[in-house]
Amino acid sequence: MAKILIVEDDPLISRMYQQAFTFHNFEVEVSFDGEEGIEKVRKGKPTIILLDIMMPKMNGLKVLEKLKADPQTKKIPVIVLTNLAEEQDAEAALSLGAVKYIIKSEYTPKQVVDMVKEILAAYSRDEVPNPSKP
Numbered sequence: 310m311a312k313i314l315i316v317e318d319d320p321l322i323s324r325m326y327q328q329a330f331t332f333h334n335f336e337v338e339v340s341f342d343g344e345e346g347i348e349k350v351r352k353g354k355p356t357i358i359l360l361d362i363m364m365p366k367m368n369g370l371k372v373l374e375k376l377k378a379d380p381q382t383k384k385i386p387v388i389v390l391t392n393l394a395e396e397q398d399a400e401a402a403l404s405l406g407a408v409k410y411i412i413k414s415e416y417t418p419k420q421v422v423d424m425v426k427e428i429l430a431a432y433s434r435d436e437v438p439n440p441s442k443p
Contacts, residue, residue, distance in 0.1 A: 312337075315338070316341075350376060386408045388410075
């Protein structure tokens with residue numbers, strides 16, 4: 310079972326995504342600020358992370374930068390899930406190593422779950438050994 314960490318400071322939104330992912334058989338953990346999010350990543354080693362940008366203590370871009378700089382966490386796929394619709398925010402997140410930038414208001418929780426499943430399927434395909442390579 311895939312383990313997802315949702316780093317989101319809005320309790321209603323985090324609960325909504327927690328329920329959506331739990332319904333689709335994900336093991337879900339929630340963090341309400343950036344510092345706690347980094348702690349939970351290091352302790353719990355999630356399969357994938359959903360990360361908001363606007364949060365207390367440490368914003369999502371700083372969290373992403375720290376995760377990608379750490380050899381222990383840099384390979385964990387991070388999806389930025391935010392309401393910031395500015396192109397420069399998306400470019401910043403993707404250049405820091407996010408695999409996808411999703412604007413919350415444009416997708417239903419079910420659509421977000423489906424996107425996460427697609428990303429996880431692509432990651433697991435990349436990890437399958439290729440018998441033709443030595």
